[in-house]
Amino acid sequence: MIPLSWYLIVAALLFCLGLFGVISRRNAVAILMSVELMLNAVNINLVAFWRYLAPEESTGLAWAIFVLTVAAAEAAVGLALIISIYRQRDSVVAEELDTLKY
């Protein structure tokens, strides 16, 4: 028997690793990968709560699938943006994309 809090702690650790990556990585693709880790952590929470608290309803699973959909859309558009930026600026380092600052 696995206590609910184990799943929640693993999800929290995964979320915080992703948070650190989003704040600290220089590369835009790496930032996108960290966002995917955070979305996965949220999904673990959704499924764990579904299984432990409301297994007679499909709510948790359905929302996990919606999160999956949004993650796929986000990855497609995000990577298209990165490729477009690389074509124009020859760089994908987030710090160097500062046109709006000046």
Next chain:
Amino acid sequence: MTITIQQVVFIIISAITLISAWIVVTDRNLFHAAIALMASFAGVAGLYILLDAGFLAASQLLVYIGAISILIIFAIMMTRRLMQTTESPYNSQWRWGILGALLAFILLAVLIFQTWPADTFAGPAIVSPATLRGSVTDLGEALVSVDQFVLPFEVASVLLLAALVGAIVIARPEDSQ
């Protein structure tokens, strides 16, 4: 307290997930990070199987490992300078990143142990397989029934269409109008 086989499996899968996630956020070489990301997604799929969500685990394998990881690897290969490994992978605010992530984790851990201490919900709710709403049939009915998720479902299809068109328009070279 003795440790059961299920708990051992859980610990191994969680360790795989978290160690690969650590590699994703720390490795200089983005290609290695992308491979570790796939391992991390596979670990999360394992957690779904432990939670009796088999269909979601299959979707995780197809969508994340099959599609998103490949898309990320494509992006890494198309932007060649990403593969160089001499520069630091972090920007100037990485100390604040560590601080913020640690504070967030402490906050979450306190919340979790206050609200759901390990002795409550010591195991998943005991339900007969007939009432466990995790099968593909249950999920399919929930997604298209009017009193449940048909509206979010349709909105999600519009979102996917918009993402499809948007990705093509954004990534198209300027001169091929």
